[in-house]
Amino acid sequence: MTAATHSSPFPQVPDSPDAVLAGLDPEQREVATALHGPVCVLAGAGTGKTRAITHRIAYGVRAGILQPASVLAVTFTNRAAGEMRGRLRELGAGGVQARTFHSAALRQLQYFWPKAVGGDLPRLVERKVQLVAEAAARCRIRLDRNELRDVTGEIEWAKVTQTVPADYPAAAVKAGREAPRDPAEISQVYGLYEQLKRDRAMIDFEDVLLLTVGILQDRHDIADQIRRQYQHFVVDEYQDVSPLQQRLLELWLGDRDSLCVVGDASQTIYSFTGATPDHLLNFRTRHPDATVVKLVRDYRSTPQVVHLANGLLGQAEGRAAEHRLELISQREPGPDPAYTEYADEPAEAEGTARRIRDLIAAGVPAGEIAVLYRINAQSEVYEQALADIGVPYQLRGAERFFERQEVRKAIAGLRSAARFGDNDPLLDDVVDLPSQVRAVLSGNGWSTQPPAGSGAVRDQWESLAALVRLSEDFTKARGSATLSDLITELDERAAAQHAPTVQGVTLASLHAAKGLEWDAVFLVGLTEGMMPITYAKTDEQVEEERRLLYVGVTRARLHLNLSWALSRSPGGRAGRRPSRFLNGLRPGSPATGTRGGAVDAGGVERGSGRKRGRRGPVQCRVCGRTLTDAGEMKLMRCEDCPSDMDEALYERLREWRVGQAKELGQPAFCVFTDKTLMAIAEAVPGSEAELQQISGVGGRKVERFGTDVLAICAGEELGGVDEED
Structure with a gap:
């Protein structure tokens, strides 16, 4: 493997x-040598993007x-920035700045604040939630x-999307x-939070970007x-930039175009924080002369894992x-x-x-093993x-x-209820253990129905619901169990799970x-x-959500296991x-449509016995060139090759x-993208089966x-x- 993504623990500095x-492989080398003008690197999972851009800088x-001091490389986490700095040092380019957006902006703000505003830079808010709580x-x-954590998250989203307090309710609905909470209440809290910061000469992390x-x-x-x-600027994970970060980048650049961005729209999974892939997808529109390089050689995963990842995205719809x-x-x-497929969650x-x-x-x-799930309450x-x-885990x-x-x-409440027994009014007329647990936890935020929406409130409910289910399963196993018995069981479980792990x-x-x-990787x-x-x-x-599952699939190098349970608990429907x-x-x-296939006694699904054929390279039906662009693969031809499309049909x-x-x-584009309409106008399908063969037209559509x-x-x-539709 000539372009492996892992470096030696004791690398030699290139001479x-x-x-x-x-x-470097041919595409990575193309990235590394494209040093002038705007450059857009579309890098799939496991294709060595960090390797490509660090070698480009070096x-x-x-x-x-x-010049090392003239380069600023920005990414989104301190871990990624540290990894980039380490690789650059190994390549003999240690003087290059590699920072997060916030770190780079804070450094500039600290330096220029006395000149631009005067005095000392306001101090950073250490715990934002405390100030939101006061507001x-x-x-x-x-x-x-x-709720406090969720409202704080809404304030952060509003700020990175450059939404002022008065505009928050309308912006939240539009998004x-x-x-x-009621958007008007959040708007009110947001406004007072900003006022408290001003009164106390404080700024938060979003202010660092806004003030810069x-x-x-x-x-x-x-x-x-x-x-x-x-x-010269390099931006990693460009699909995750917020409107505020994009504005800062534009101001850093001015009227220059010495910019290299790297990203993958198929790994956009943080839109709830204000991230948007639009800046990546629109890069060629803003920079028509940009050099565009696609990294599609996956060095991380086996062909079997990659085949599944490609198939997952092959059913995707929308602009990304x-x-x-x-x-x-x-x-x-x-x-x-x-x-x-398992009968229930414990069996899974x-x-x-x-x-x-x-x-x-x-x-x-x-x-080297991971279990990945959708929400933390599943752990x-x-x-x-x-x-x-x-x-160990x-x-x-x-x-x-x-x-x-x-x-x-919740456990403290259960312990108290077990200690006071009959003197606890919550447990009056409650006989069985699960009902006692539900009665106690109802005062901690648990209800029979989960709360609407996502976020911390839902996570809290899921955690309490897990305790309710635990009490139900414990009662099935030990019919005469008491609340005190459950507390003992919980203590033993907690002790076992807190064993130190290396x-x-x-x-x-x-x-x-x-x-x-x-x-x-186990996706459960x-x-x-x-x-x-x-x-x-x-x-x-x-x-x-589909992209989130794609991210999970592409974390696996060799072994990939996907599972689900037909019922929540043993004996359930x-x-x-x-x-x-x-x-x-x-x-x-x-x-x-609906699920098919039989399941054997061990829980492993038996299919029809026919494996899906591995998809080979897609070739242009006009010139025969291998296609890698999703839009071109949809058309089965190069963008520049002659089209036999029915123009009148396309317009209709x-x-x-x-x-x-x-x-x-x-x-x-949520109905059909332009490329899909072009593919339909070229193929002119005459049946549903022919229509569904066109990429971008799934069964739902x-x-x-x-x-x-x-x-x-x-x-x-x-x-x-039809009015009934």
Whole structure:
């Protein structure tokens, strides 16, 4: 493997510019040598993007084209910035600045504040939630801990999208956000929060960006000084930039175009924080002369894992899907992904733990194994299953289940109720253990129905619901169990799960797994309602859930296991269905619609016995060139090759799409993208089966729009809209 993504622990500093390029694949080398003008690198998962851009900077420095102090590389996490600095040092370019957006802006703000404003820079807010809590109290709005965290998140979103307090309610509705409180209340808290900061001469992290933007806009002399300092910019994870970060980048650049951006629209999973892939997708529109390089050689995952990842995105819809990258694995073949259906969640956790134990016994280090789930509340059953068989684990991006504040508070309430027994009025006339637990937890935020929307309130409810389920399962196992018995059981579980671990299996949410990779990955809980999550209502939200699963799939190097449970608890109604995203991908499943395939006694699904054919390279039907662009693959031809499209049909389809988009209240591309309409106008399908063969036309869209599209292709006039639809 000539372009591996992992560097030696003791690398030799290259002795020449050409030596910097050694070992890069052709596309990575193209990135490294494209040192002039705007450059856009579309880099798929596992394709060595960090390697490509660090070698680009190092090659420019070693060749004398770039001065180290004139380069600013920005990314989104301190970990990524640190990794970039380390690689640059190894390549002999240690003088280059590699920082997060906030770190770079804060450094500039500290330096220029005395000159631009005078005096000392206001101090940074250490704990934003405390100030938000004070603002809420002054507004006579009571927020519990979880609402406080969610309202703080809404304020952060408003600031990175440059939304002022008065405009928040309208902006939240327009963005389709599930506000944790009345938007008018959040607007009021937001306004007072800003006032408190001003009164106390304090700023928060979002202010760091806002104030830097303000100074650069107002003080051209300072802007010019920064532009003289930094002549060349590199932005990693460009699909995650917010409107505020994009504005700062534009001010750093001025009227220059010495910019290299790197990103993948298919890994956009943080839109709820204000991130948007639009800046990446529109880069060529803003910079028509940009050099565009696509990295599609995947050095991380086996062909089997890559095939599944490509298939997952192949069913995607919307604008980001239009620009998806078809990855090509560079690794030797490995095992096929394993799909497992379990009767219930405990069985799924126990089965997963057994498979992990077998992998460890076969020589896979525990630290190279991960269990990934949609929400943190799912962790408890996996923590317990791993603890039960003695497999060490570590949680990433979340507290251990028994260390979460709501869980500790709930257990304290249960302990108190067990101590006072009959004297606790909450337990009057409550006999069985699960009912006693529900009665106690109802005062901690638990209810029979989950709260609407997402966020911390939902996570808190899920944690408490896990305790309720635990009491139900405990009662089934020990019919005469008391509340005191349950407390003893909880204490024993907590003690077992707090055993120190040095090298453990990683338990993490899919969001927390971004940027990481393991030899073996278990994607668990893949049922409708969890993947996609229940509160993903719009097409755009559902597609982001698909991208989240794609991120999970592409974390695996060799072993990939996907599983789901038909029931929540043992003996429960088996009413759950596997995630729609697996349809057409797992053996025995239909392309769309309901679940199919038989399941053997061990829980492993048996398909029809026919494996999906591996997709080979897609070639242009005109010139024969191998296609890598998703839009070109949709058309089955190069963008520049002659088209046999029916122009009149294409225009009729576009007119029809305008009407549909208006009726649905959605952007036109949510109906069909331009490329899909072009593909339809070239193919002129005559049946639903032919229409569904066109990339970008899934079963859902055939059901919704197929009759109209086929009628237009047949030259028929459309009738009125059926009011029952």
